[in-house]
Amino acid sequence: QVQLQQWGAGLLKPSETLSLTCAVYGGSFSDYYWSWIRQPPGKGLEWIGEINHSGSSNYSPSLKSRVTISVDTSKNQFSLKLSSVTAADTGVYYCARGQWLRVPPTSFVKYFDYWGQGTLVTVSS
């Protein structure tokens, strides 16, 4: 049974750096891409970025200048840092396991099959 458990500071002041960590229990850590996804209050899901076990990462272009995702394979953990936060960064942040599956004959699908419990991050002065 795969479980993702996440933690981090829930209250930040503007200009501070958001820092969250997600630990993966069960299953393989090296076979997947690991993502961070956020959800502003009352709004939809927004993908932040992803990383694999070797440290190869992809980021949302809109957040790329402020985001760093890192991995610690010795602990099966990955982390998110988002710098210079503002009130617009307030929301619930989720970690998730991403799979990239080939769909014959020529296509693929990206899906998230396990999610963390979510962490509410509030940015307020």
Add this chain to the structure above:
Amino acid sequence: SSELTQDPAVSVALGQTVRITCQGDSLRKYYASWNQQKPGQAPVLVIYGKNNRPSGIPDRFSGSSSGNTASLTITGAQAEDEADYYCNSRDSGANKVVFGGGTKLTVL
């Protein structure tokens, strides 16, 4: 284009069939996956690829795709299916993931 478009809200009578759609250019190249989210909970994967259901997802949930449109169909909607539904896909032009804006499903 990196956008996926969903109807903001859809309603269905209890026991009837409802289809929720997701449109976007990336769906011409990649399949969508569908996530169900109930208030205060993390999303749950319900459909991915052509029409794959994770273990534990009822078979009343099904998926299909044509052109730039992916669809999630619930055949015989139940009260517990009332939730927000989000599609997502790999972006066709960049190495990123895109989500639809979500559809709020009400079961009457």
